[in-house]
Amino acid sequence: MLSTCMYINKHEAGCDEAGRGCLAGPVFAAAVILPDDFKNELLNDSKQLNEKNRYQLRGIIEQQALDYAVAMVDNYEIDKINILNASIKAMHLALSKLKIKPQHVVIDGNRFKKYQNIDHTTVVKGDGKFANIAAASILAKTYRDDYMQQIHEEFPAYDWKTNKGYPTIKHRKVIAEKGTTPYHRLTFRLLAKQLELPFDRKSKNFIVSRKIKNNA
Secondary structure, eight states, X not given: OOBSOSSTTSXXXXXXXXXXXXSBSOEEEEEEEOOTTXXXXXXXXXXXXXXXXXXXXXXXXXXXXXXXXXXXXXXXXXXXXXXXXXXXXXXXXXXXXXXXXXXXXXXXXXXXXXXXXXXXXXXXXXXXXXXXXXXXHHHHHHHHHHHHHHHHTTOGGGOHHHHTTOOOHHHHHHHHHHOOOTTBOTTSXXXXXXXXXXXXXXXXXXXXXXXXXXXX
């Protein structure tokens, strides 16, 4: 069973993100403050859980957490400031939405920028070590999946309800055939032979005319 947090007797927020490696859609982040006595044998890194268990745990976390918040940074901002900075920004936004100001923040991974004047600790694979980070990973993942399910209805050809924007063979095949959407991250390598992808971001039309360049 995971340790609840790094420091007991403090309001410690666990933070994690979801969607860093996707070709489309925003990056989501969550911050969760759990009670010191929180225990759940099922709780783990969201990537180690099936969808049913993730949503089951989301309900438990939202009911039992002292506080939680979820935030997102969209693909336009990701293209502007890069995915690492966007992920950290999303975590900062989630922390800013908490009603309880944390006394310490513990973050999954090894990169973070100090939030306000609050002490923080980064933990590699922290979502498999601390329950508050694992809880944040579950909220970030499930809220992002919900979002991708919604925008799938706008562009069903890309199969976002299944791949959630990740670079599957089918996803890349459709990009090659139809071009990009306003939800795609243009600074990411969308294909092995990258596309030059000029288009009007205000439009939601497919971009069919395109030029392939070989990055080899």
